[in-house]
Amino acid sequence: MGIRFILMVNKQGQTRLAQYYEWLTLEERRALEGEIVRKCLARTEQQCSFVEHRNYKIVYRRYASLFFLVGVDNDENELAILEFIHLLVETMDRHFGNVCELDIMFHLEKAHFMLEEMVMNGCIVETSKSNILSPIQLMEKMS
């Protein structure tokens, strides 16, 4: 399994999206998120985007006020995950039009839906933006 979890966290350290691909109890999730956020948010722009934590490698990237944190296995390609984060942001950007934190907050389900299109049980399966977005657009047309 490549990706173990995906988090979006704002500057204040509040979680805005959390998607886990392995089962952790609520307490474990809280603890993990707390530790990771503390570790990653303290880092400066000049430092590298990879943090080792427990048995994960965290690949993170900051867009404006939002941090995208992806926990991966140790043998995952870090740069590919960075590109994946960028792809995710671009996809959301295309859908929401200049995506911001509020978009994700109020349309969490859509964000989850996009993720589900892109990632299946921790493996990246879809990387074409239009393929990812077509079901969502269809849904919006329906309602």
Next chain:
Amino acid sequence: MAGTSIMETLFQRDLDDLIKGIRQQQIKESLFISKAIEEIRREIKSTDLPTKSAALRKLSYLSSLHGADMSFAAFHAVEVMSSPQFFYKKIGYHAVTQSFNDDTPVILLITNQLRKDLNSSNQFEVSLALECLSRIGNVDLARDLTPEVFTLLSSNAVRVCFKRLVENLESSEPVILSAVVGVFCELCLKDPRSYLPLAPEFYKILVDSKNNWLLIKVLKIFAKLATLEPRLAKRVVEPICEFMRRTEAKSLLFECIRTVLSSLSEYESAVKLAVVKVREFLVDDDPNLKYLGLQALSIIAPKHLWAVLENKDFVIKSLSDGDYNIKLESLRLLMSMVSESNVAEISRVLINYALKSDPEFCNQILGSILSTCCRNLYEVIVDFDWYASLLGEMVRIPHCQKGEEIEHQIIDIAMRVKDVRPALVHVCRNLLIDPALLGNPFLHRILSAAAWVSGEYVEFSRNPFELMEALLQPRTNLLLPSIRAVYVQSVFKVLIFCAHSYLLHKENISSVNTDNLASEVPESVFARMSCENSDLATSEAPASSEQHDSFNPRNINQSFGDLSIENGGDATVSNSQASTSASLGRNSFTHESIVNLFNIVELALGPLSRSHDVEIQERARNVLGFTDLIEQEILNPVVQGEENLARAETEASRVVKLMCDAFSEELGPVSTSAQDRVPVPDGLLLKENLADLETICGDIQLPLSSSFSLSSTPLGEAVDISRTNLQSKDETEPSHESTSLLAEHRKRHGLYYLASEKSEGASNDYPPANDPMSQDKLNDDAEDLLKLTEQSLAPKKKPNQAKPRPVVLKLDGDEISVAAKKPELKDDLLSGVVQDVLLGNDGVPSSSRSNRSENLSGKSKGKEKLSTDLSLETKENVPGEKMPDHVNTSSRRSKHRSHGKERRQKGQGKDGEEKEDNGQKEKRKSNHHRGKHKAHQRADEPLNVVAQTPVIPDFLL
């Protein structure tokens, strides 16, 4: 009822309201959330689907972002999920995916719903169900729903299971292709061998595809396969190099580098190219690339150290990078480069960095030095004197918080490495006499180790009086009671040593007036020997056992050797000290000095005898009791006549000797499992009445500690804390009868005894300690480090090894990590079937196939793997397990150990060979194994071999 439902529908807050509400609550967010959950609990029970689903939606939100518990809503989620409308169904599925796990009781209820949705004509419903299944699938669900997933595979132009999955590798549809490659990448991680036959397909993708995501996955697959199949490696190395030259994408480039470095490291040119690219990463401004570059280097470090050496300047520079992660990575890289030849230099570089670093990184550095150096029983350390001084230096680093590790290592090397003791005692003395160190609570544990070492090996001390003052200095009241107790115990040992030396000295003077003046050295040797080996001390009485007799000459030699070591150690500090220390035995144990010593001890320990801590109190009282006993006899001889004096002193010396003997037994490390390994010998009745033993041992003065004694302090004083884990190595020195009994016993059950002498061979030719090399480098500061490492990191061949490495006592219980990786045990039933599918037998749909022989071969394969593993394991265990047979002489032991090493290397070499062998050979080999272990399954083999061989060569040759 209907009314409330309408009311709820009308006035229910939807998710947006909830989010807005949360955003408005600045302070009482948790209160707001718990209120909202109360609401949800009410709403979710509604029979109205919109209300229920809105409530569930809110709950999912709160659970995912605010950690609310949603297990109570499991059943409601199932209800919403079964709604026919996609909008609600989606909410239900989301909730289920997010909150269900194997322990959720209602998970069994969703099987039918999943089946229904998997069979749905609406592809979006199908995808919801698939996503859900992939996340929460457990054994039950998988068993019940696999047919549906298979059907699905067929509906999308993919017919039956695995075979069809393989066909999709040739799909032109990029989405399908990337999904399939993803699947195989995952599968390969678990059991690469099964997928070797697919290599041609993967190769085609590697060459044809333009999709970087896909290429990365394929590279990952090849990284696994290439290690199994050298011909495959040969084939893929060129395209991968081509990628490295051409590609713009850093992620792909990095994956290529990683693949080459980890799996294709035999291909010189490819490795060279990869290292060039790594270099580009390292000098890049992007910290990400820097970090990855360092990681790449640490992959290659074990096999191609030159790659690291080429970039060593950068690695060392990275130690002072602003990014903690990069620093850490370069630290790891440096540690991976450590070998016997450069450990001193690297440690020096790092200690200098540690001095300048922030506390966290400083301790990281110290920790990694400590753990690297003690790896495999101090494998990399040749010069233990240097290591002892390094430990001493670490203590002086202001941020040092590694008390526990250093404490452990000081005691550990003191016990294991006999030759280091003089140097170590010197280091410990320097620590103990520094009152400043007592102020740092992080160092207290180290001080306790230092106190223990100084007490236990006091015979190596240059100035016991100074040591005594250090142990009794007023600031010791800052120590924890438990550590203080160790101090008191050490005081006891030092006191006894001094008294003993004094008495011996006196005896010698009175008996041989002139001779001894001429030869100081033998006398001090004699004094020390008497402490070190009680049987030698009492050699006036013919107490030595037959077995010890044989050791005697060597022992003397060795003691001389030890002395020269001690003096050699001194020499580096100041040459003049050597002579003073040699003459110390004579000059310093004067009557006044002993009186003075007793006074100091009584003065300092007096208050402690009323201490509230029982350990301190008891030990202090023991010491005071001893001084009371001895004092009148030793210290007031002035008024007595000559004969009286002689008589009194013989009595006193008897007591002192007794105590000295009690302390002089050496404590050796004993593995925790030692007792378990001793089977109860035949005819031994553990519960037999031993009353008759008293008649045999009646005239023994010491309470006889039985031959299996665990404690070395037979006089019944409190057992030293730091000793509680240890057991006495030698037997106590009992009287004639029992020694002969013991000798008998030892002869018969020799393998249960630890060696009585560990390092006779090594110590005789032990040259002067402290390499001048490391001394020279002491003053180097950071600027010189680069230059310094330039020479030191270069792979020298056994540089300036003026002396052999001292023997490190090794126990069978010590775990030595073996580099060779043991292949993991897998559930090979699956892979066996998979292989069968891949290797032809097209027509039969594998899902329905329960061909007996197929299954059997799969199973037997698993078993065969297991059995080879076992044989491998036992091979590795051999050196450890055989150890006890040979513990009686250390020379044999060391031989045996080296033999063990050889074997291990052989084992590795074999591994390498195995890798180089082609698959066919490998199979033959495994058949061979199987033939050995599972002869009755031979019938299956021919079929298997025939089926497996043709596929790979077609592609590769």
